Amino acid sequence: MATTTAAQKRAQAKAEYDAFLAQCPSRKLLDRIADKWVTLIVTALGGWRPDTGPGEPGPLRYSELSRLLAGVSQKMLTQTLRNLERDGLVTRTVEPTVPVTVTYELTELGLSLREMMGGIKSWAQNNMDEVLANRDKYDTRVA
Amino acid sequence: MATTTAAQKRAQAKAEYDAFLAQCPSRKLLDRIADKWVTLIVTALGGWRPDTGPGEPGPLRYSELSRLLAGVSQKMLTQTLRNLERDGLVTRTVEPTVPVTVTYELTELGLSLREMMGGIKSWAQNNMDEVLANRDKYDTRVA
DNA sequence: CAGGATCCCGCTAGATACTG
DNA sequence: CAGTATCTAGCGGGATCCTG
Numbered sequence: 001m002a003t004t005t006a007a008q009k010r011a012q013a014k015a016e017y018d019a020f021l022a023q024c025p026s027r028k029l030l031d032r033i034a035d036k037w038v039t040l041i042v043t044a045l046g047g048w049r050p051d052t053g054p055g056e057p058g059p060l061r062y063s064e065l066s067r068l069l070a071g072v073s074q075k076m077l078t079q080t081l082r083n084l085e086r087d088g089l090v091t092r093t094v095e096p097t098v099p100v101t102v103t104y105e106l107t108e109l110g111l112s113l114r115e116m117m118g119g120i121k122s123w124a125q126n127n128m129d130e131v132l133a134n135r136d137k138y139d140t141r142v143a
Numbered sequence: 144m145a146t147t148t149a150a151q152k153r154a155q156a157k158a159e160y161d162a163f164l165a166q167c168p169s170r171k172l173l174d175r176i177a178d179k180w181v182t183l184i185v186t187a188l189g190g191w192r193p194d195t196g197p198g199e200p201g202p203l204r205y206s207e208l209s210r211l212l213a214g215v216s217q218k219m220l221t222q223t224l225r226n227l228e229r230d231g232l233v234t235r236t237v238e239p240t241v242p243v244t245v246t247y248e249l250t251e252l253g254l255s256l257r258e259m260m261g262g263i264k265s266w267a268q269n270n271m272d273e274v275l276a277n278r279d280k281y282d283t284r285v286a
Numbered sequence: 287c288a289g290g291a292t293c294c295c296g297c298t299a300g301a302t303a304c305t306g
Numbered sequence: 307c308a309g310t311a312t313c314t315a316g317c318g319g320g321a322t323c324c325t326g
Contacts, residue, residue, distance in 0.1 A: 019182075019183065020193050021193070022213045022214025025271055026267045026268045030182060030263065033263065033267060034178055034182050034263060035177055036170070036173055036177050040163065062307075062308050062309075063308075066308090070163060070164050071165025071166075073299070073301075074308085075298095075301090076298095076299065076300080077309095078310085079298095079299095086277065086281040087274045087278060088273065088274060088281075099306085100309095109270065109273060109274075109277075113266060120263075121162050121173060123256060124160070124162055124169045124172040124176060125161065125169045126160075128168055131230045131231060131252075134229065134252075138231075204288090205289075206288075217289070217290095218320070219320080221290085222319090237288095240287095242287040242288075242326085243288065244288090245289085289325085289326095290323105292321100294319105295318105297316105297317095297318085297319100298318090299314105299315095301313090302311105304311075305311100306307100
């Protein structure tokens with residue numbers, strides 16, 4: 001057994017995770033985080049506000065998130081928050097007031113995604129015009 | 144009319160696009176790019192290879208992409224590539240050989256997404272262990 | 287080789303109603 | 307306030323067959 005340990009370690013370190021592989025669990029994780037609602041929730045908890053750039057990360061209440069992510073259904077908001085909590089990207093804190101107050105906040109792990117998520121949201125906004133123009137060109141070329 | 148031009152310009156510049164708003168087209172664009180297959184295609188064309196870090200961006204053939212993104216169906220691969228082409232993120236080049244050779248390559252716009260997409264893929268791989276551990280903790284806590 | 291065209295299943299988003 | 311529960315329509319996405 002001891003003879004295989006070193007080889008196993010090297011094999012494991014070499015293999016690691018690779019999202020290019022279908023069976024790799026990181027492919028599923030990628031699918032989880034590469035998501036519209038995840039992006040918006042992380043950027044919101046990360047301090048981004050409408051038309052302002054990055055700000056200070058801080059906790060938000062459920063209702064605040066609901067208002068911020070205009071048009072999100074309770075189901076999707078709750079579901080996405082639960083997944084993020086389970087994966088350890090956000091914490092959920094219940095204050096026993098009447099009625100209860102629930103706040104969500106990014107963990108360290110969640111914070112490590114903040115920049116990328118914010119970057120993607122900003123990218124979509126900043127390049128919207130160009131993409132729209134490209135689509136026009138493409139459509140007329142095909143039509 | 145001339146009197147409103149300045150005000151309109153300021154209003155437009157101020158409003159811009161905001162993916163937090165449901166009706167904003169950038170919300171849809173966000174939904175497009177925050178996608179598993181988009182992430183993998185952009186990173187592949189961006190030069191990432193299994194277990195290597197970022198490399199040199201370069202063109203790839205359809206079959207090369209298909210092999211690289213293990214398990215992707217032709218439908219999703221073709222569909223995603225078409226959308227990316229329409230949005231101006233990739234170019235599609237047909238060489239009239241027999242049989243035809245089709246290559247895809249990132250445009251400048253697509254290249255501007257390369258770092259973020261690669262970052263997300265790497266994040267999923269590098270934090271897989273921690274996420275898995277967090278899920279275990281969460282599940283035993285709930286159970 | 288690089289798709290196009292179909293069929294079809296499963297999940298999942300979203301709407302609605304209810305609750306501690 | 308912050309959810310849970312339920313239902314359903316729609317479509318994402320895979321499988322299969324076909325083609326220039």
